[in-house]
Amino acid sequence: MATGKVLYIFINYPLSSIHAQAFLAAEAAECAGQQARFWEMHDKLYLNQSAWADNEGALGVFLGYGQAVGLDQTAFQICLGDHDMADKVESDLALVKQVQVPSTPAFVIDGKGITGAQPYSTLQQAIDAALNK
Amino acid sequence: MPLLCLILLAACGSTATPMRPPTSVPRTEIVPTAGPDPFARPEVTILGELEGGIPFGVTADGHAFKGDPAAPVLFFEFSDYQ
Numbered sequence: 001m002a003t004g005k006v007l008y009i010f011i012n013y014p015l016s017s018i019h020a021q022a023f024l025a026a027e028a029a030e031c032a033g034q035q036a037r038f039w040e041m042h043d044k045l046y047l048n049q050s051a052w053a054d055n056e057g058a059l060g061v062f063l064g065y066g067q068a069v070g071l072d073q074t075a076f077q078i079c080l081g082d083h084d085m086a087d088k089v090e091s092d093l094a095l096v097k098q099v100q101v102p103s104t105p106a107f108v109i110d111g112k113g114i115t116g117a118q119p120y121s122t123l124q125q126a127i128d129a130a131l132n133k
Numbered sequence: 134m135p136l137l138c139l140i141l142l143a144a145c146g147s148t149a150t151p152m153r154p155p156t157s158v159p160r161t162e163i164v165p166t167a168g169p170d171p172f173a174r175p176e177v178t179i180l181g182e183l184e185g186g187i188p189f190g191v192t193a194d195g196h197a198f199k200g201d202p203a204a205p206v207l208f209f210e211f212s213d214y215q
Contacts, residue, residue, distance in 0.1 A: 001187050001199055001200040001201075001204075002185050002187060003203060004200070004201040004203075004204055005204050006199075006200050006204050006206045006208050007174075007198060007200040007201060007202060007203075007204040007207050008193060008198060008199050008200045008204070008208045008210070009175065009196050009197070009198045009207070009208065009210070010196060010197045010198070010209075010210055010211045010212065011196055011209060011210065011211045011212075012211075012212075012213070013211040013212060013213050014145055014213040014214075015213050015215075019213055019215045022213040022214060022215055023213045025213070025215075026213065026214070029197075029214075033191065033197055036181060038189070038191075038197040039183060039189055039197065039199060042197070042214075045214040046214060049214065049215055053215055062151055079203045082188065087156065092196075095171055096211060098171070099171060101211050102134055103202075104212050104213045104215075105210060105211060105212045106212075107208065107209065107210050107211070108208075108209040108210040109171050109207070109208050109209075110206055110207060111172055112162075112171070122145065127206050127208070129204070130203075130206045131205060131206060
């Protein structure tokens, strides 16, 4: 991205059946996005998975992240507490169903799908192939 | 418009998570969909810049993005943060 060669687009695919807090995490990122802090929250969620993944108090954890990334806490708390972004996450899940993404993570690079936790080299090869078309 | 496709079980990815029951083998599936191509270059609204001057914002479909909207490679990730 820093070289201007890749446009990276994130689509929520919370696997709620096995990850109890995943949907709420997606909502937290989308609520942060309402304040133009999506990527800051995105990074917080990834870097601190163990703190919230199996935590029934994940809501409080996410509110703490909101404060840490500089969100308007009142607006963030309302957004998350009222599930204002739930429809957005559900919309992403509808896309997941439409294109039959089977699991996470999954990637579509230059129109070609790759699934599973791939090594960086695999993704790099796909990017290079797209650049060299 | 080309058919949309999502290549499942990329043959080169020995570490790929199986996406089908154990009877599945590496193969390519083409999943045609009706309507607009969800993996086409999106219209975007730039909201600012991240560290390093990387643009970020939201696509017309509401997805968060970062990177140059004119970048030659489109990279979509589906994830649940876990």
